[in-house]
Amino acid sequence: MSDKKKNASKTEVKKAKISSPASSFKVVVREIVKDKVALTAFIIIVLILLFTFGGSLFLDSSKVTEINIIDAYNGWGVNGHLFGTDDGGRDIVNLLIMGGRNSILIGLGVTAVCELVGLVVGLVSGYYGGYIDAIIMRIVDFVQVLPRMPIEIVLVTVIPHYSAWSLVWIISVFGWTNTARYFRAFVLSQRDRDYVLASKTSGSSDLKIMFREVLPNITSMLIIDVVLTIAGNIGIETTLSFIGYGLPPTTPSLGTLIGFANDPVNVVNRPWLWLPATVMLLAISLSINYVGRALQRAGDARQREN
Numbered sequence: 001m002s003d004k005k006k007n008a009s010k011t012e013v014k015k016a017k018i019s020s021p022a023s024s025f026k027v028v029v030r031e032i033v034k035d036k037v038a039l040t041a042f043i044i045i046v047l048i049l050l051f052t053f054g055g056s057l058f059l060d061s062s063k064v065t066e067i068n069i070i071d072a073y074n075g076w077g078v079n080g081h082l083f084g085t086d087d088g089g090r091d092i093v094n095l096l097i098m099g100g101r102n103s104i105l106i107g108l109g110v111t112a113v114c115e116l117v118g119l120v121v122g123l124v125s126g127y128y129g130g131y132i133d134a135i136i137m138r139i140v141d142f143v144q145v146l147p148r149m150p151i152e153i154v155l156v157t158v159i160p161h162y163s164a165w166s167l168v169w170i171i172s173v174f175g176w177t178n179t180a181r182y183f184r185a186f187v188l189s190q191r192d193r194d195y196v197l198a199s200k201t202s203g204s205s206d207l208k209i210m211f212r213e214v215l216p217n218i219t220s221m222l223i224i225d226v227v228l229t230i231a232g233n234i235g236i237e238t239t240l241s242f243i244g245y246g247l248p249p250t251t252p253s254l255g256t257l258i259g260f261a262n263d264p265v266n267v268v269n270r271p272w273l274w275l276p277a278t279v280m281l282l283a284i285s286l287s288i289n290y291v292g293r294a295l296q297r298a299g300d301a302r303q304r305e306n
Contacts, residue, residue: 031298038294041287048284052100064094065250076272084272086260096276099252104284106168106247107234113172114233115226118179123210125180126187133184140177148174156245164247171236175229182225186218224295231288238281254281 032038068089075084083092125136155170156162190196191214199209234254240246241255249256257277260266266273 031294032291035290035294035297038290041290044283044287045291048100048280048287049104052097052104055097056101059094059097061098064098064252065090073270075270083276084270086257086273092257092272092276095252095257096254096280099254099257099277100280100284102164102247102251103234103237103241103254103281106164106171106237107230109165109168110171110175110233110237111226111229113168114175114179114229115222117172117176119183119215119222121176121180122183123187123214126184127191127206127210127214129188129191136180137184140180143174144177146174152240153243153245156240162248164251167237167240167247171233171240175233175236179225179229183218183221186221187214190214190217220295220298224292227288227295228292231285231292234281234284 032042068085071079071081071085071089072087073085074081074089076082078084081091081093083096085091086095121136121140125133152170152174156167159166159170195213196209199213204213237246238253238255238258241253242259244259246255247253254277258274258281260270260273261278
């Protein structure tokens, strides 16, 4: 009888393992593979990253921006330039590699700052509630009603020794508010859960409860917000560079390349100047959006399984 009990217990353990919910990574992979559009979008993102970051390893940034008037406005494939050259004779492919890398890095930098600030603000506001929540939300409201784009343009023009890092901080000043509201909503739904009340009863500090108890339960939401925010921040940097208030003139960007479309002559007669950067920006934005949707579905599936 003891052997039968042992075999029965082993069978129950195996069944429990089989019926246990899949890990977050497996759920994400399953959702992306199941959705062919999301899988294609993920492959496109990987290829763009290899093209920009991998290609930049073989380029000298100082030579990429060197002016050679003799080769100005070469068309597709002329003199060995696959995508032609710009008004300074600079190779469009090289500018696209460096510009894409710079725009993505700016987007990643802004996202890191905004997510960190927004996460902390959202956790504190949602966890404590009451007067603390009211004060924090009024500050958030004030920042959100400010005219973002004009202020960013003014800051870009007045800051001395302006650089790419300056642009990251300028965009981040206004970008954290939506993230703070996003996480506050999730924390408000978690603050009265049994595990939070149990931690309070056991004497755990507020910081420990917020960052060791509540934060792990909103990790999936954090990943989704990070992915979707990156696309938006890349778009903001591109917009500022497009109108001439983004990265410094000596630093390539997708926005500066797309800015060639401001000239009607370039739009009609020189599409190689702006079209590749436009296609890359659209590919990045749409691909990140589709992957973000797949991650969102994975987060919902993970919650259902738990």
